[in-house]
Amino acid sequence: MVNPTSFDNAITKWWPEVTKNNPNTPIILVGIMLELRDDQKTLNQLLSQKKAPITTEQGMAAKKKIGALAYLECSFVTMKGIKEVLETVARTIITKCKEAGSMNE
Template sequence: MQKHYNKWIEEANDRCPNVPIILVGLKKDLRDDPAAIEEMRKRSQRFISTKDGSDTAHAIGARRYLECSSLTGEGVDDVFEAATRAALLKFEDGESVRCCTIL
């Protein structure tokens, strides 16, 4: 998994240097879904824990780690609020915000 993080963080930093990064874990609702857990097990995979996500965010220099589920709506507002706050804080610091990418 680490090589994927390295690839994307390098891409983000190259294209948008000095832009705050927020790492977002998606499909939070599947973490407790027995069918999804079994499917992941069949592929020798597992869901990332909240701690793993937080540790990765820290390792890549992300401002925050958040989780959400578009199916249940849990955490979605928090993600948009965090992105808005990060952009506004960057703007208030007198730095121009050159890009904002939501993946």
């Protein structure tokens, strides 16, 4: 959420590498450190670098661009969004296993 370089790397470096090496891997894009998006110290640091926090809209646009299954935001400090992230990952794993026929029903 507060590291534009990491966000850009997810799209320009990590996603192409994952899709090249594991083309059938489902992608879930997760913005972390949500609690820092409105933190004044963090905002000042970003401003001094002529940067800004990643917005939800930017995350959703990235999701669409790379064809991710979901874009979610969370904070491990406040626990906001953690349940949704875990549920989404679990549902994705279960679905993928069922599709592969590797899970007993």
